Amino acid sequence: MSDGVFLGGGGEDYGEPQHLALNYANRHGLIAGATGTGKTVTLQILAEGFSAAGVPVFLSDVKGDLSGLAAAGSEDFKLHEAFVSRAATIGLELQYDAFPVTFWDLFGKQGHPVRTTIAEMGPLLLSRLLDLSDAQEGILNIAFRLSDEEGLPLLDLKDLRSLLVWIGENRGELSLRYGNVSTSSIGAIQRRLLVLENQGGAGFFGEPALALSDIMATDDAGRGRINILAADQLMGSPRLYATFLLWLLSELFEELPEVGDPDKPKLVFFFDEAHLLFDDAPKALVDKVEQVARLIRSKGVGVYFVTQNPGDVPEDILGQLGNRIQHALRAFTARDRRELRMAAETYRENPRFDTEAAIREVGVGEAVTSMLQKKGVPGIVERTLIRPPSSKLGPLDETARRHVIDASPVAGKYEAELDSHSAHEMLAERAAIAAKAAEEAEAREEDAEAAARDYSAGRRYSGPRVSRSSSRSKRQPAGIGEALGKAVLRELSGTTGRRLVRGILGGLFKGR
Secondary structure (H helix, E strand, C coil): CCCCEEEEECCCCCCCCEEECHHHHHHCEEEECCCCCCHHHHHHHHHHHHHHCCCCEEEEECCCCHHHHHCECCCCCCCHHHHHHHHHHHCCCCCCCCCCEEEEECCCCCCEECCECHHHHHHHHHHHHHCCCHHHHHHHHHHHHHHHHHCCCCCCHHHHHHHHHHHHHCHHHHHHHHCCCCHHHHHHHHHHHHHHHHCCHHHHECECCCCHHHHCCECCCCCECEEEEECCCHHHCHHHHHHHHHHHHHHHHHHCCCCCCCCCCCEEEEEECCHHHHCCCCHHHHHHHHHHHHHHHHHCEEEEEEECCHHHCCHHHHCCCCEEEECCCCCCCHHHHHHHHHHHHCCECCCCCCHHHHHHHCCCCEEEEECECHHHCECECEEEEECCCCECCCCCCHHHHHHHHHCCCCCCCCCCCECCCCHHHHHHHHHHHHHHHHHHHHHHHHHHHHHHHHHHHHHCCCCCCCCHHHHHHHHHHHHHHHHHHHHHHHHHHCHHHHHHHHHHHHCCCCCC
16 A cells, blocks of 8 residues: 555545555544544544554544454445445445454453553543542652652552552651641542542553553554454543543653654554543643654654544644544534634645535535645645445444454453552551561560569568668669669650550551
């Protein structure tokens, strides 16, 4: 496919055939349009094209329709005749085919489980996921700092909970080092963690963590594997959905080496329902997304945002999306008309038609497109008939999906969750050591009290009386022992003894 990924074309009323050049595919892109205008099919044919060119793909299946990529289309399908007609119009020889697919699912039901660790998620994304205030985010940053200083790995939710409990128990000392540590903020974080767990998010944190190499693989024929994240259930937790995709994007940015401008991408990443990433997002998070989008292309990763309206994507990020496929936008309100006008103004004008009118008038399966050309220059906007897919349009049945999962090259690798020795277990061990030390201190105190009682009983001996002078001289050695015993008893039964026990508990988790 020397011309790149074929998108479509048209007859007299349409422009030249449209291809997404592989050497500019890492310059990112946008797929936009109102509900029901064909964005999902466009995403499907792009995934097919990249896979055929040997480029791995990662996408989320929000409606459950994209699982059909794993099966070939069929002449029995009700739209077969329409597909054949459209293929003839745009000069395509339609051939049905299946593509190599790996199914993933954060909940482990419709695909291989996807996990990461608390430490890899980091405080910024975790704060976004939990919707924390600035004060609560500060506590979370303290927890991550202590995790590093104390050698307490944060792998799953119980690790973070245990560390937060310890922070609360030692808030006095920690407040002097890091600023105010409020028990109310700790309690708020713990409640948010409970809500996340009730929503099924606990299974996302743990081991084995996802290896990026498993989503950047090709099959034996050299076709890129299409990684499909089951997101229909995940959409019930939109923050978890958006945070996971941003985490994955950040991991790619952190781990992949610089490659400059490759002949084709190393991975293409589709971010469906992109508005969920930016809704009510703090500026620090938006800045992070902008940084990743700007720099990750040099690592060979193309990012394509899929959303209903281009206005859902911040302008600084929108300006970096060179390849654009715009399905119909409906202008029912004054705001809709303004957004339509703004969307049209981002394209390089075509003298043959009015771009704003075209965006409003294109039908289902049609789009207004602009692909990057030589030297990265945006192409002239064209009206385009999107080509029909080669794979099955619509979802796989459960039996076929299970067969694909069982035959996957990563089958069995992520299914069994590991419970490694981490912060929760380490803190429990230190608590046990402290408890044992406290018991030993208490036993020593009891022994000292018993010795003191025996000594006092010995002084009440009723033997023959002696003279005062004789008694004084003979009791002198015993007086030294008496003074020592009283001193020990006084210390162990007074504040020093209690301070000893508190010192052990207070230093419960200080080093190993």
